[in-house]
Each structure stands twice: as structure tokens, then as C-alpha cells.
Amino acid sequence: MALIVQKYGGTSVANPERIRTVARHIVDCHDKGNQVVAVVSARAKQTDELIAMAKEICPEPSPRELDMLLSIGEQMSSALMAMAIHALGREAVSLTGVQVGIKTDNIYSKAKIQDIDNSRILGHLSRGESVIVAGFQGVDSANNITTLGRGGSDTTAIAIAAAIKADICDIYTDVDGVYTADPRIVPDARMLKTISYDELLEMASLGAKVMHSRAVEIAKRFDVPFRVRSSFTWAEGTLVCKEVPEMEKITVRGAAVDKNEAKVTMRGVSDKPGVAARIFGEIAAQNLNVDMIIQNISANGRTDVSFTVTKTDLAKALRIAEKLRGEIGAAEVLSDDKVAKVSVVGIGMRSHTGVAERMFRALAEAEVNIQMISTSEIKISCVINDDKADAALRAVHKAFDLDKIE
Amino acid sequence: MALIVQKYGGTSVANPERIRTVARHIVDCHDKGNQVVAVVSARAKQTDELIAMAKEICPEPSPRELDMLLSIGEQMSSALMAMAIHALGREAVSLTGVQVGIKTDNIYSKAKIQDIDNSRILGHLSRGESVIVAGFQGVDSANNITTLGRGGSDTTAIAIAAAIKADICDIYTDVDGVYTADPRIVPDARMLKTISYDELLEMASLGAKVMHSRAVEIAKRFDVPFRVRSSFTWAEGTLVCKEVPEMEKITVRGAAVDKNEAKVTMRGVSDKPGVAARIFGEIAAQNLNVDMIIQNISANGRTDVSFTVTKTDLAKALRIAEKLRGEIGAAEVLSDDKVAKVSVVGIGMRSHTGVAERMFRALAEAEVNIQMISTSEIKISCVINDDKADAALRAVHKAFDLDKIE
Numbered sequence: 001m002a003l004i005v006q007k008y009g010g011t012s013v014a015n016p017e018r019i020r021t022v023a024r025h026i027v028d029c030h031d032k033g034n035q036v037v038a039v040v041s042a043r044a045k046q047t048d049e050l051i052a053m054a055k056e057i058c059p060e061p062s063p064r065e066l067d068m069l070l071s072i073g074e075q076m077s078s079a080l081m082a083m084a085i086h087a088l089g090r091e092a093v094s095l096t097g098v099q100v101g102i103k104t105d106n107i108y109s110k111a112k113i114q115d116i117d118n119s120r121i122l123g124h125l126s127r128g129e130s131v132i133v134a135g136f137q138g139v140d141s142a143n144n145i146t147t148l149g150r151g152g153s154d155t156t157a158i159a160i161a162a163a164i165k166a167d168i169c170d171i172y173t174d175v176d177g178v179y180t181a182d183p184r185i186v187p188d189a190r191m192l193k194t195i196s197y198d199e200l201l202e203m204a205s206l207g208a209k210v211m212h213s214r215a216v217e218i219a220k221r222f223d224v225p226f227r228v229r230s231s232f233t234w235a236e237g238t239l240v241c242k243e244v245p246e247m248e249k250i251t252v253r254g255a256a257v258d259k260n261e262a263k264v265t266m267r268g269v270s271d272k273p274g275v276a277a278r279i280f281g282e283i284a285a286q287n288l289n290v291d292m293i294i295q296n297i298s299a300n301g302r303t304d305v306s307f308t309v310t311k312t313d314l315a316k317a318l319r320i321a322e323k324l325r326g327e328i329g330a331a332e333v334l335s336d337d338k339v340a341k342v343s344v345v346g347i348g349m350r351s352h353t354g355v356a357e358r359m360f361r362a363l364a365e366a367e368v369n370i371q372m373i374s375t376s377e378i379k380i381s382c383v384i385n386d387d388k389a390d391a392a393l394r395a396v397h398k399a400f401d402l403d404k405i406e
Numbered sequence: 407m408a409l410i411v412q413k414y415g416g417t418s419v420a421n422p423e424r425i426r427t428v429a430r431h432i433v434d435c436h437d438k439g440n441q442v443v444a445v446v447s448a449r450a451k452q453t454d455e456l457i458a459m460a461k462e463i464c465p466e467p468s469p470r471e472l473d474m475l476l477s478i479g480e481q482m483s484s485a486l487m488a489m490a491i492h493a494l495g496r497e498a499v500s501l502t503g504v505q506v507g508i509k510t511d512n513i514y515s516k517a518k519i520q521d522i523d524n525s526r527i528l529g530h531l532s533r534g535e536s537v538i539v540a541g542f543q544g545v546d547s548a549n550n551i552t553t554l555g556r557g558g559s560d561t562t563a564i565a566i567a568a569a570i571k572a573d574i575c576d577i578y579t580d581v582d583g584v585y586t587a588d589p590r591i592v593p594d595a596r597m598l599k600t601i602s603y604d605e606l607l608e609m610a611s612l613g614a615k616v617m618h619s620r621a622v623e624i625a626k627r628f629d630v631p632f633r634v635r636s637s638f639t640w641a642e643g644t645l646v647c648k649e650v651p652e653m654e655k656i657t658v659r660g661a662a663v664d665k666n667e668a669k670v671t672m673r674g675v676s677d678k679p680g681v682a683a684r685i686f687g688e689i690a691a692q693n694l695n696v697d698m699i700i701q702n703i704s705a706n707g708r709t710d711v712s713f714t715v716t717k718t719d720l721a722k723a724l725r726i727a728e729k730l731r732g733e734i735g736a737a738e739v740l741s742d743d744k745v746a747k748v749s750v751v752g753i754g755m756r757s758h759t760g761v762a763e764r765m766f767r768a769l770a771e772a773e774v775n776i777q778m779i780s781t782s783e784i785k786i787s788c789v790i791n792d793d794k795a796d797a798a799l800r801a802v803h804k805a806f807d808l809d810k811i812e
């Protein structure tokens with residue numbers, strides 16, 4: 001007998017048939033002697049429909065009211081799921097974020113969970129009921145409804161698993177698990193049996209859209225092992241857990257490409273203290289996220305500073321760079337939105353040498369020119385021309401034998 | 407400056423255009439120096455759609471889960487209305503029943519309000535915000551969401567008006583006000599300027615579907631004067647308030663017909679103590695509502711007992727009557743579902759004589775045969791053949807000069 005938290009995404013509750021299928025799975029888990037808490041998302045597309053409805057009424061809806069509106073999607077799914085379990089003759093109860101007691105800060109639309117009261121969930125479980133929780137939502141200290149932002153239902157599930165000390169948390173989605181690379185680009189990609197929190201975090205930040213980083217970060221902080229699984233095949237999926245020495249045997253566990261990058265270069269910047277702080281302070285003040293930053297050694301008291309942002313933020317970044325050009329004495333501002341970032345990730349890098357060289361050679365052999373390089377302890381990223389993005393991903397995937405990973 | 411509670415029904419929030427129109431009216435009231443609390447219903451038809459969705463998942467959804475599901479309709483309306491007010495540049499905040507603190511018992515789908523915490527509403531009003539409350543819902547002592555049943559949003563509005571000691575409560579709907587009779591049947595029907603709580607209660611119970619009795623009963627209990635008004639014309643409407651001596655000058659204030667009646671007669675019942683109690687005890691035990699009960703004087707130790715139920719309950723009532731026939735020694739059970747009930751209502755009846763005679767003569771002149779008669783202090787009802795229902799209503803309406811009422 002285990003205490004299991006399950007999370008079902010929007011495609012898993014998209015219609016009555018899907019809801020019945022999921023209910024049957026919850027009942028099966030329960031009947032095997034487990035206690036089940038299922039966190040459900042809004043039906044696929046419902047959140048977009050509600051946002052469109054809000055914008056028809058008010059072009060810039062207040063975040064508080066938008067959260068009030070959006071939270072009903074998950075509430076609807078939770079009530080319908082409880083009914084579907086009743087239809088199978090078992091006990092279940094739906095709970096909103098407020099009812100569970102998911103306390104958050106009051107940053108509407110991207111609230112952070114501060115505390116979860118586990119007493120109500122544990123009470124229902126002890127009476128033999130399955131508990132269906134509306135994901136993505138919480139309540140602030142003034143009793144306003146908040147939502148947790150992107151990946152919110154994953155976050156709810158992981159946080160509840162931590163709060164009730166669940167044995168396992170299963171994140172059901174429409175993919176089988178975590179792959180060595182995006183199978184739509186790399187046909188040879190393999191599904192991973194296990195991956196560490198840190199590796200998944202790097203994969204997520206690199207554009208592998210398996211799970212939102214915030215949920216993974218909470219899992220890491222509270223050490224909540226979880227599986228990424230499919231509610232269409234119910235296969236075992238990928239176990240995400242804390243790093244064990246065994247894992248280091250594999251140098252690189254995954255590769256990813258992010259095509260949503262743009263590059264800005266400020267040429268001939270005065271090489272003196274405070275210049276970088278001035279540039280990136282201004283960019284942060286405008287709420288732009290900078291990904292990579294590269295500054296080479298200087299010549300004649302001048303240097304070049306390059307950085308990448310998302311393609312949608314490029315225009316804003318260029319305006320800031322042009323504004324600062326005179327002040328910091330830059331000769332010119334260049335930009336390129338035809339770039340992509342290809343990366344490899346693996347905790348084994350820490351104990352294996354030659355990883356960077358192997359990646360660069362694979363790219364050279366595929367005739368991919370490297371424009372920028374950035375490394376972390378468990379990751380190497382290269383900015384390249386974006387028309388080579390897919391070829392580059394396939395080349396590094398092969399170079400690290402990811403098509404043969406067990 | 408006044409403290410105003412307004413209630414908007416499903417047709418008043420049916421689409422973005424209607425929501426914007428209502429928001430404009432709330433803002434106008436606010437800008438005239440009033441404090442406004444608006445209680446909103448779910449968009450017209452949404453509740454039916456949600457029920458249909460539930461029944462597709464589970465033929466007999468649990469009342470708790472159904473309340474959880476249905477409450478989202480009003481939550482949606484309240485958030486959208488607050489956004490529409492923001493779009494007009496004014497402050498507003500939406501609140502669910504839980505957030506207001508509308509405490510109810512735990513009889514799901516027809517919960518009764520036990521207490522309302524007025525502090526949160528008054529706090530928002532004092533900060534110059536209009537408050538938009540999701541109608542029809544509350545919360546029980548275990549923090550479960552409950553709904554108040556038919557007429558629930560009216561009940562919410564009246565109960566809030568009582569809790570915050572509002573100066574007036576405006577129930578906005580799709581009719582202009584309370585009429586002397588249904589204008590679709592009686593073209594000469596006039597809109598009433600005022601009506602007492604008791605008269606409206608009788609009218610409501612007689613099938614005049616202006617407002618649900620429960621809301622009117624609460625208004626009467628806490629003496630909350632309210633107006634029935636149209637959100638399409640914004641005309642003054644009808645003021646419903648406690649009885650004042652002036653009102654008694656008018657003998658009859660309204661007439662109504664209820665075509666949803668069916669009659670059951672048990673013939674030749676033993677005329678001894680306990681028989682009526684046996685019959686109607688059994689009927690109550692099966693949750694059937696009996697409207698009129700008639701028992702005439704007996705002959706030879708036998709009597710006839712007749713009663714009326716709604717047409718939909720007739721089959722159930724007949725099964726009970728047949729079951730009891732042997733036990734109570736009835737000769738036979740007769741039934742008729744082709745009946746209707748025509749009634750006149752007025753507090754002036756208490757001080758005027760000849761009202762019954764005037765009604766019976768009007769029916770006789772219209773060649774309407776009276777099958778059963780029932781009277782209360784302020785009401786006279788006659789059961790008649792249902793193919794004469796409309797003609798009977800027009801006849802009594804004219805007989806009491808309701809087409810000339812001021």
C-alpha cells in the first residue's frame with residue numbers, strides 16, 4: 001500500500017471519455033490498496049477560452065480578477081472527476097485550492113506556494129475516499145484566489161506530495177516520459193528510465209518542454225521523487241529523483257535545442273568597471289530575461305559584449321542597447337534573430353573529461369559554425385545559426401551515443 | 407448617498423454586451439455617490455449546461471459535487487463584471503460566497519443561509535470599490551461549497567441587504583416589475599407600484615414566477631424593502647415592502663393561474679380520526695408537496711377527500727393513494743390532470759366583504775365550473791378545468807378592476 005499523488009494535465013481531462021478513463025485508473029490504483037490524491041488541470045483549451053472571454057470584456061484584465069476567473073477551469077475538472085469516480089461506485093471528494101489550504105503569496109497569476117495544510121486531505125484519505133484537487137490555484141492571506149502560473153498544476157501536485165509525504169508522485173501528461181532529445185527532431189531519441197532533478201531542470205530551461213522548472217525545483221528542494229508518464233499508454237515513464245552515484249556513469253543524458261533565441265552584440269565597449277552592471281541592470285529593470293552573456297578579453301581598452309534574449313524580447317533589448325550606446329561608448333550595436341542554442345546536459349560531465357571537445361567536433365563535422373559558447377557544471381550550450389538547429393541536435397545526440405542509452 | 411444592493415439575473419449577464427451595459431449602470435449608481443453591492447447570477451443557460459455535463463459523467467451526480475460544479479457559473483459572472491467595471495476606469499472586486507462569508511447549512515443544492523459576515527463587503531465599500539458577489543452560493547461549516555437552490559441569487563441579494571443594512575435592494579430581471587396578472591395571458595394587466603411581502607408570497611406560490619418565495623420570506627423576516635426592476639429598461643419597477651394601512655384600500659392586488667396542477671380524489675373513505683393523517687403522512691414521507699386539501703362533510707360514515715399535487719407528481723401520488731385504498735376503506739381513487747387553479751390575492755380582503763362572491767360570479771359568468779375552493783386570509787383559489795384557465799384569469803382580473811389599478 002502506497003500513498004500516491006497523481007497529476008492529470010488538460011489533455012487527460014479534455015472530454016467525458018478521457019475523464020472516465022482517468023477515473024477508472026484512479027479507482028484501479030485505489031482498489032489495489034493505495035491511497036490516491038489526484039490533481040487535475042483545466043480541460044485543454046479552457047484556460048485560453050476564459051482569457052479570450054476576459055479580454056473581450058476588458059483589454060487588460062486585473063490579475064486578481066483573471067485569477068478568480070481562471071481558477072474555475074480546474075474546479076470544474078475536479079468536480080467532474082469526483083462524479084466519474086462515484087459513477088464507478090467508489091468514494092471521492094473534490095477540493096479547491098482554498099479548501100485544501102494551499103496558502104500562497106499574493107502575486108496574482110504567478111503566486112508561489114508558501115504552505116499547504118495536509119489535514120483535510122489526510123482526513124478524506126483515512127475515510128477511504130480518493131481526493132481530487134483542483135490544480136494551479138491557491139489562496140492568499142486575505143482569502144483571495146490566486147493562480148500559480150505556467151506549470152501550476154505540476155507545482156500543486158509536487159507540493160502536495162511533499163506536504164503529505166507521498167511515496168510517489170506521478171505526473172501524467174500526453175508524452176511517454178523524458179526523452180534524450182525531442183523525438184520530433186531526433187527520430188532516434190530514447191526515453192530515459194531515470195534522470196536527476198538537476199538534469200531535468202537544465203533540460204527544461206533549455207527548451208525541452210516536459211515540465212516547468214518551478215515544479216522540478218520544489219521536487220528537488222523537498223526531495224519528492226516523481227515520474228513523468230502518459231495517461232494514454234499508462235507506461236512506466238521516467239523517474240525523476242535525486243542524484244545517485246550510479247547516474248554519473250552516463251556522461252550526457254540529454255540534448256536540447258532552443259530556437260527562440262536572439263543575439264545582441266555591443267561592439268567596442270569601454271573596458272572599465274561598472275559597464276556590464278550598467279547594461280544588464282537596465283535590461284533587468286525592463287523585466288527582460290537574458291540567457292547567455294559573453295564578454296571576451298579586450299584590446300586597446302575596448303571589448304565586445306554579447307548576450308541572448310528570447311526572439312520576442314529582441315526589439316525591447318535593442319532599444320535599451322541603443323539608448324546606452326553613447327553612455328558606455330560602444331561603437332555599434334549588432335543583432336541577429338536567426339540563432340538557436342543547442343545544448344547537452346549530464347551530471348556525468350563533472351567526472352568525465354573531453355565532453356566539450358566531443359561536442360565541438362560533432363558540430364564541426366556537421367558543418368555547424370559555433371557563434372557563442374557557455375558552460376555550467378552539467379551543461380554545455382552553443383549558439384549557432386538557426387537553420388542548422390535540427391542538424392546540430394541530431395549530430396550531438398549521435399556523438400554522445402544517446403540513441404543507445406539504457 | 408445610499409447603500410444599494412442590486413441583483414442581476416442570468417439574462418442580465420448573458421453576453422459581453424449585457425455585462426458592459428450592467429457595468430455601466432453600476433458605475434453610474436456609484437458616481438452618483440452611492441455604495442453598490444451587485445449580486446450576479448450565472449449567465450442564462452450556463453447552469454443547465456453544467457448539469458447536462460455532470461449527467462453525462464454520472465447519471466445521478468452527488469449533490470456536493472454538483473454544487474462544487476454549479477457554483478462556478480456565478481463565480482465566472484462576478485469576475486467578468488468586475489473586469490467590465492475596471493474597463494470603465496472604476497474600482498471593483500468580485501467575491502465568491504466563501505469569500506463574503508455566506509455561511510449555510512450543509513443541505514447541498516438547497517442550502518439555507520445561516521449567517522453572513524458583513525465585514526469584508528463593508529471594507530471594500532469603504533475603500534470606494536463596488537463589490538460584485540457571486541450569487542446562489544455559500545459555504546458550510548466544513549468549508550464545502552453549497553448552493554441555495556432555485557431563486558438562490560435573489561436570496562443572496564436580500565440576505566446581504568439585511569446583513570449590511572442596505573437602504574434598498576433592486577432585483578433586476580427581464581420583466582418590468584410585478585403585474586396584476588401575467589401580461590401574456592391578460593393583455594390589460596397593469597404593473598403594480600407597490601405590493602406587500604405577503605401578497606407577493608401568495609402570488610409566487612400561485613405560479614406567478616416573479617421571485618422565489620424563499621427570498622421574499624427573508625425580505626419579510628428582516629424587513630428588507632426591495633424593488634423588482636428590469637435591467638433592459640431600468641424603469642422604476644415595483645416596490646415590495648411591509649404592509650402599511652394605505653395598502654388595504656385595494657381589495658385585490660393581483661390574480662394568477664397555475665396550470666401545473668392535478669387533482670386526486672379518494673371516494674368513500676371511512677370518516678374516523680387519523681385517516682387524513684395517514685394519507686398525508688404517507689404522501690409527505692415520499693416528499694410530495696400537496697397544495698390544496700378538501701374534505702367535505704360525511705354521509706353514512708363515509709367522506710370524500712380530494713387534494714392537488716403538481717402534474718409531474720401525479721403518478722407518484724396515485725401509487726400512494728392506491729396502496730392506502732384498502733387500509734382506509736376507500737371505495738375508489740379518481741384523478742384528473744386537466745385542472746388549473748385560478749386565484750386572487752390582496753391584503754384588502756381582510757377588511758372588505760363580498761370578495762369570494764364577486765370571484766365566483768365572475769367565473770360563473772365566464773361559464774367556468776368550480777371544482778374545488780380554498781381560501782386563506784388574503785387569497786381565494788378555485789380549481790377549474792384547465793381548458794378554461796386563461797378565460798378564468800381574464801374574467802377575475804376584470805371583475806376586480808385590476809386593469810384600472812394605480
